[in-house]
Amino acid sequence: MKRSSTAKNGSKLKQDKKIVLALYRKMVLIREFEMKAKEIFHSGKMPGFIHIYVGEEAVAAGVCAQLHQDDYVASTHRGHGHALAKGVAPRDAMAELMGVVTGCSGGRGGTMHLYDPEVGFLGSNGVVPPGILIAAGAGLSAQLRGTSQVAVAFFGDGGSNNGAFHEGLNLAAAWDLPVVFVCENNFYATEMPFSETTKNTNVASRAKAYGIPGIQVDGNDVMAVYEKAGEAIQRAREGGGPTLIECVTYRWFGHHAGDPGVSYRTKEEVAEWKERDPIGKLRNDSIAARLATETDFQRIDEEIKDVIEESADFALASPLEADSTALDHVFYSPAE
Amino acid sequence: MPQKNINSTSSTASSTADQRVITYAQAGVEGVREEMLRNPDIFYIGQGIGPRGGNFQQSRGLWQEFGQARVRDTPIAERAQAGFGVGAALAGSHPIVDIVFMDFTLEAMGEIVQQASTIHYISNGRFKVPLMVRAAGGGIRSTGPHHSHTFWSFFAHIPGLKVVVPSTPYDVKGLIKTALRDENPIMFLEHKGLYGTKGHVPEEEYLIPFGEANVIRSGEDVTVVTLGKMVQRSLDAAEELQRNGISAEVIDLRTLVPLDKEAILKSITKTGRLVVVDEAYASCGISAEVAAIVAFEAIDQLDAPVVRICTLPTPHSFSPSTDSYLVPSVVRIVAEVSDLMKKKI
Numbered sequence: 250m251k252r253s254s255t256a257k258n259g260s261k262l263k264q265d266k267k268i269v270l271a272l273y274r275k276m277v278l279i280r281e282f283e284m285k286a287k288e289i290f291h292s293g294k295m296p297g298f299i300h301i302y303v304g305e306e307a308v309a310a311g312v313c314a315q316l317h318q319d320d321y322v323a324s325t326h327r328g329h330g331h332a333l334a335k336g337v338a339p340r341d342a343m344a345e346l347m348g349v350v351t352g353c354s355g356g357r358g359g360t361m362h363l364y365d366p367e368v369g370f371l372g373s374n375g376v377v378p379p380g381i382l383i384a385a386g387a388g389l390s391a392q393l394r395g396t397s398q399v400a401v402a403f404f405g406d407g408g409s410n411n412g413a414f415h416e417g418l419n420l421a422a423a424w425d426l427p428v429v430f431v432c433e434n435n436f437y438a439t440e441m442p443f444s445e446t447t448k449n450t451n452v453a454s455r456a457k458a459y460g461i462p463g464i465q466v467d468g469n470d471v472m473a474v475y476e477k478a479g480e481a482i483q484r485a486r487e488g489g490g491p492t493l494i495e496c497v498t499y500r501w502f503g504h505h506a507g508d509p510g511v512s513y514r515t516k517e518e519v520a521e522w523k524e525r526d527p528i529g530k531l532r533n534d535s536i537a538a539r540l541a542t543e544t545d546f547q548r549i550d551e552e553i554k555d556v557i558e559e560s561a562d563f564a565l566a567s568p569l570e571a572d573s574t575a576l577d578h579v580f581y582s583p584a585e
Numbered sequence: 586m587p588q589k590n591i592n593s594t595s596s597t598a599s600s601t602a603d604q605r606v607i608t609y610a611q612a613g614v615e616g617v618r619e620e621m622l623r624n625p626d627i628f629y630i631g632q633g634i635g636p637r638g639g640n641f642q643q644s645r646g647l648w649q650e651f652g653q654a655r656v657r658d659t660p661i662a663e664r665a666q667a668g669f670g671v672g673a674a675l676a677g678s679h680p681i682v683d684i685v686f687m688d689f690t691l692e693a694m695g696e697i698v699q700q701a702s703t704i705h706y707i708s709n710g711r712f713k714v715p716l717m718v719r720a721a722g723g724g725i726r727s728t729g730p731h732h733s734h735t736f737w738s739f740f741a742h743i744p745g746l747k748v749v750v751p752s753t754p755y756d757v758k759g760l761i762k763t764a765l766r767d768e769n770p771i772m773f774l775e776h777k778g779l780y781g782t783k784g785h786v787p788e789e790e791y792l793i794p795f796g797e798a799n800v801i802r803s804g805e806d807v808t809v810v811t812l813g814k815m816v817q818r819s820l821d822a823a824e825e826l827q828r829n830g831i832s833a834e835v836i837d838l839r840t841l842v843p844l845d846k847e848a849i850l851k852s853i854t855k856t857g858r859l860v861v862v863d864e865a866y867a868s869c870g871i872s873a874e875v876a877a878i879v880a881f882e883a884i885d886q887l888d889a890p891v892v893r894i895c896t897l898p899t900p901h902s903f904s905p906s907t908d909s910y911l912v913p914s915v916v917r918i919v920a921e922v923s924d925l926m927k928k929k930i
Contacts, residue, residue: 261887292664301887307720314629321672321675321676323672328646334670334836348707351811353711354707354709355709355710357706357707357708357709358707358709358710360706361706362708364704364707364708364709364711364712365711366708366711366712371672371675371676372704372712374700376695376699377697377700379668379671379695379696379700380674381668381701382664382665382667382668382669382696383668383669383671383672383675385665385668385669385672386669386670386671386672386673386674386675386676386680387672387673387675387676388672389669389672389673389678390672390674390676390677390678392654393628393654393655393673393678394626394677394678398676400672400676412663412664413665413668416662416668417665417668417669419660419662419665420659420660420662420669423660424657448692478866493897499623501879503869511809515752559763576707577710578705578709578710578744579705579706579744580705581710581715581745581768582770
């Protein structure tokens with residue numbers, strides 16, 4: 250009896266370690282990708298402007314680790330992390346940020362319009378609330394086609410105050426669609442504190458109004474996000490309808506890469522949240538629990554550094570699309 | 586494809602056994618039904634389009650035949666309708682989103698213009714958006730300022746949307762079937778005042794290609810380019826003008842995007858005079874676009890200035906007398922065309 254129990258425990262530990270390292274790898278990939286993108290942006294080589302996801306990695310990593318390749322994700326302007334977590338190749342994403350032909354959208358979309366049908370990535374988005382509706386629509390399609398696919402919408406506290414949130418959650422709930430609505434509450438809608446424009450700042454509590462489960466989770470605790478997202482995704486997959494998950498988290502940098510992010514936030518507040526680094530937390534917790542070793546993590550760090558360097562080199566070396574193609578793809582035609 | 590006037594509200598009397606006559610609304614239902622039978626990915630959502638069959642009977646019987654999974658009533662939430670349509674289209678379905686009143690497309694404008702129309706282009710062709718948005722415009726019996734608009738020019742302005750404006754039962758069926766085989770976002774914009782009109786519609790399958798205007802009446806002296814409900818008014822005006830010795834050619838655009846420039850230019854080359862009759866406003870409208878095309882590509886063919894006969898630039902009035910004053914009437918078309926015949930460049 251004892252032996253068999255130990256064996257079971259051992260196998261669980263092994264499984265847990267596998268999950269820990271996979272989540273860690275994804276979070277570090279996102280972190281390093283963003284830091285590299287930020288560096289290239291500030292060097293002046295990157296067109297447009299970007300919204301950095303650093304600080305919120307646990308949300309994308311934890312949720313998407315529970316998804317299958319053919320599940321769907323609709324994302325936001327701050328969408329690099331969601332894209333990478335859903336499986337968009339780092340080099341394809343970095344190239345898209347550079348607007349070059351090798352990008353996942355051929356350079357036509359850019360940072361806010363990363364698309365990848367191969368992994369069900371229905372776009373980062375220049376506008377946040379439509380993603381709520383797009384994910385729900387993908388869920389509707391899955392329901393009609395009789396598949397077990399699930400769709401996830403990521404949006405922020407700002408998006409939760411838009412009418413699309415109400416229309417989307419109400420109708421997805423009414424139709425029991427296989428959708429999980431993930432609110433990344435980072436306390437600021439661009440530069441506007443959520444609390445100044447919102448009476449009830451507990452986003453998860455709004456789920457009750459739609460008759461669906463609402464869960465608030467520490468968005469910097471990837472294991473907690475992973476667990477809660479897993480339950481919601483499973484419920485959606487089995488026909489149990491949507492869930493609203495509020496992940497409380499924080500972005501380390503400004504709204505966009507050109508915004509220092511300090512005029513409307515205190516240095517102390519930013520420093521406090523940096524102390525709660527989701528990557529550091531997973532690392533420390535796992536070492537303390539003897540699930541993984543410092544060496545395991547270092548190995549991943551090295552590996553990711555190489556991936557990011559390679560992605561940046563690839564993106565920076567890729568050519569722009571020929572301007573003669575500018576009129577292509579306005580309409581789909583069956584010859585494609 | 587018939588090039589004759591196959592729409593007439595009084596054509597019932599001339600129908601024969603092989604000339605089946607049904608309404609504009611029935612023709613739409615028939616086209617949608619045939620395509621839903623053909624393509625299991627098509628589904629239909631909208632307000633009141635389920636058991637009730639639509640405000641204008643435009644979905645009558647579809648819920649009963651296809652069931653409530655594929656034919657779903659929605660709440661009053663046009664953004665959700667359109668946004669769900671975009672998401673479902675990205676995931677491989679082919680939604681019909683019925684907004685019912687064209688006025689309410691405004692509630693869904695971001696989803697239609699910012700999302701649906703752009704995604705094929707900005708994804709570099711990796712995603713397509715096979716989505717038909719259906720809505721009916723135009724005033725009928727004092728429908729007032731919030732239920733009478735004809736907004737097709739908004740949509741024709743946007744790259745990535747195709748815009749269809751059928752004027753006859755025959756065209757509704759042929760064009761709606763084409764729309765449902767086209768894997769782009771389509772604005773299928775009908776007219777509330779036409780749903781009850783009757784005309785010959787073959788029972789057998791046919792498709793009407795986009796971008797082919799219908800020269801619905803041949804003439805020699807003046808070209809009247811028009812669309813939607815104004816087609817019949819232009820035909821009625823042409824009858825009267827004929828009695829006064831003026832031969833008007835009437836062109837029904839049928840699709841604004843793609844626009845059949847060739848048909849317009851060919852007709853202008855023959856007649857030398859252009860009138861555009863549109864129930865929408867003149868400013869920045871399709872009438873301006875047609876005038877600009879002719880100015881740019883065939884100005885040397887014009888014998889007289891271009892005339893635009895459009896709804897006058899005010900909100901739609903409820904008052905029965907002012908409402909019919911604002912929208913182009915047969916009398917106004919006859920008067921303005923007659924005036925034009927006296928003018929020269």
